[in-house]
Amino acid sequence: ETGVTQTPRHLVMGMTNKKSLKCEQHLGHNAMYWYKQSAKKPLELMFVYSLEERVENNSVPSRFSPECPNSSHLFLHLHTLQPEDSALYLCASSQEFRRVYNEQFFGPGTRLTVL
Amino acid sequence: AQTVTQSQPEMSVQEAETVTLSCTYDTSESDYYLFWYKQPPSRQMILVIRQEAYKQQNATENRFSVNFQKAAKSFSLKISDSQLGDAAMYFCAYRSGSGGGADGLTFGKGTHLIIQP
Numbered sequence: 256e257t258g259v260t261q262t263p264r265h266l267v268m269g270m271t272n273k274k275s276l277k278c279e280q281h282l283g284h285n286a287m288y289w290y291k292q293s294a295k296k297p298l299e300l301m302f303v304y305s306l307e308e309r310v311e312n313n314s315v316p317s318r319f320s321p322e323c324p325n326s327s328h329l330f331l332h333l334h335t336l337q338p339e340d341s342a343l344y345l346c347a348s349s350q351e352f353r354r355v356y357n358e359q360f361f362g363p364g365t366r367l368t369v370l
Numbered sequence: 371a372q373t374v375t376q377s378q379p380e381m382s383v384q385e386a387e388t389v390t391l392s393c394t395y396d397t398s399e400s401d402y403y404l405f406w407y408k409q410p411p412s413r414q415m416i417l418v419i420r421q422e423a424y425k426q427q428n429a430t431e432n433r434f435s436v437n438f439q440k441a442a443k444s445f446s447l448k449i450s451d452s453q454l455g456d457a458a459m460y461f462c463a464y465r466s467g468s469g470g471g472a473d474g475l476t477f478g479k480g481t482h483l484i485i486q487p
Contacts, residue, residue, distance in 0.1 A: 300474030311474060
């Protein structure tokens with residue numbers, strides 16, 4: 256596969272479940288991101304990883320737990336979510352150099368529904 | 371904190387005509403980047419065009435061009451010769467240029483562009 260892939264594409268879970276979202280980038284990038292896209296709201300940055308280290312945590316509740324085991328993979332572990340967490344979760348990656356910016360490439364997203 | 375505002379929730383244009391999507395932003399920084407992203411119904415977000423704030427010349431990519439007014443903090447997107455495939459949500463986004471590494475994007479709420487055949 257090419258580009259940025261995300262699995263699953265759709266997920267329905269109860270508030271007491273534990274699930275994980277997976278993102279994989281095949282572009283040789285060194286930075287990865289999680290965004291949340293809710294209806295009627297702008298995309299919200301959740302987490303940023305650069306060279307497998309978390310460099311930004313945008314005041315996200317602890318029921319969302321990211322993991323970046325290597326530069327190609329990014330996970331978002333979910334537990335005890337609330338119905339308002341239902342959204343499209345987008346993963347992105349980019350190749351970062353100090354003060355040189357390259358575009359972010361996005362995955363297709365995971366549509367999450369919390370019952 | 372930076373904010374991005376897209377005041378047009380929806381725009382409609384006839385095929386082959388020109389449409390302009392507006393975007394304004396608020397920042398105290400002088401070094402930054404601006405982007406327009408397109409999100410078709412398939413949901414894969416793709417970059418349309420980008421502008422470095424230190425460049426005065428407006429960016430152009432084929433039928434897509436921007437009108438960057440730094441003093442007014444305005445960054446509009448013009449689509450010429452609109453095609454059916456241009457129908458999508460369009461997001462304006464901001465990124466700080468002062469960071470030393472990876473930085474996330476700040477997005478507007480988006481404009482839904484409809485192309486009338």
